[in-house]
Amino acid sequence: xxxxxxxxxxxAPLKAKAKKSAKPKATKVLRSKAAKVLKPKAAKALKPKxAKALKPKxxxxxxxxxxxxxxxxxxxxxxxxxxxxxxxVMRDRLVEPGGTEVTREIIRHNGSAVILAVDNTKSSRDPxxxxxxxxxxxxxxxxxxxxxxxxxxxxxxxxxAQRELEEETGYRAKTWKPLVEYYxxxxxxxxxxxxxxxxxxxxxxxxxxxxxRIELRLVKLSELLNLIEKGAIQDGKTLxxxxxxxxxxxxxxxx
Numbered sequence: 001x002x003x004x005x006x007x008x009x010x011x012a013p014l015k016a017k018a019k020k021s022a023k024p025k026a027t028k029v030l031r032s033k034a035a036k037v038l039k040p041k042a043a044k045a046l047k048p049k050x051a052k053a054l055k056p057k058x059x060x061x062x063x064x065x066x067x068x069x070x071x072x073x074x075x076x077x078x079x080x081x082x083x084x085x086x087x088x089v090m091r092d093r094l095v096e097p098g099g100t101e102v103t104r105e106i107i108r109h110n111g112s113a114v115i116l117a118v119d120n121t122k123s124s125r126d127p128x129x130x131x132x133x134x135x136x137x138x139x140x141x142x143x144x145x146x147x148x149x150x151x152x153x154x155x156x157x158x159x160x161a162q163r164e165l166e167e168e169t170g171y172r173a174k175t176w177k178p179l180v181e182y183y184x185x186x187x188x189x190x191x192x193x194x195x196x197x198x199x200x201x202x203x204x205x206x207x208x209x210x211x212x213r214i215e216l217r218l219v220k221l222s223e224l225l226n227l228i229e230k231g232a233i234q235d236g237k238t239l240x241x242x243x244x245x246x247x248x249x250x251x252x253x254x255x
Contacts, residue, residue, distance in 0.1 A: 109191035113161035133215040174200030
């Protein structure tokens with residue numbers, strides 16, 4: 001290129017490059033984050049712990065229970081409320097051995113003999129038991145029971161048992177052993193039930209009292225236990241005597 005043209009070009013006013021007006025960057029307004037208002041936590045109401053009621057601990061029974069000891073109350077006054085053929089109803093005011101003064105209405109009775117008559121000649125583990133069926137008005141039903149009867153005043157218990165067995169069933173027994181004595185309802189009845197085990201049975205003629213209608217049966221022990229489980233035996237003396245006897249012979253068979 002000729003020098004003149006170069007000079008012109010150089011002399012040509014330089015077009016000032018329009019400077020791009022720098023747009024001021026918008027400053028971001030920093031919004032202050034709203035401080036979270038801390039809500040005070042509601043204090044939980046402390047529920048008072050309910051103190052557990054302490055159950056009184058039952059005292060452990062000793063390994064062997066001491067036999068019942070007869071203790072007499074101090075009777076302050078005693079009235080006969082009713083006197084019947086078999087028992088008396090008494091109203092007693094008394095001081096009991098613990099020192100409490102009370103009034104009690106009780107039934108006085110001479111006591112009864114109960115007979116568990118057993119025929120174990122064929123089987124000692126499952127013997128035959130003499131059982132009766134008769135109507136009991138107090139229970140309003142027929143009941144299966146062991147032979148039993150009231151003792152006369154001053155009568156020896158085993159002699160009374162022998163008399164009752166022969167009267168009601170006709171059976172006599174060669175051997176007699178006391179099995180257990182208990183009170184059927186000691187809260188208001190003073191009747192002691194003396195149970196005897198009668199073995200070596202000899203059959204005879206029964207001669208019950210005029211008002212007794214007795215149906216007699218010989219039933220195996222195993223069958224009586226089944227009847228007890230089914231609720232068919234509801235007489236207390238029979239339940240007590242049969243269950244105790246079954247336990248005793250079961251213990252003997254293990255030895």
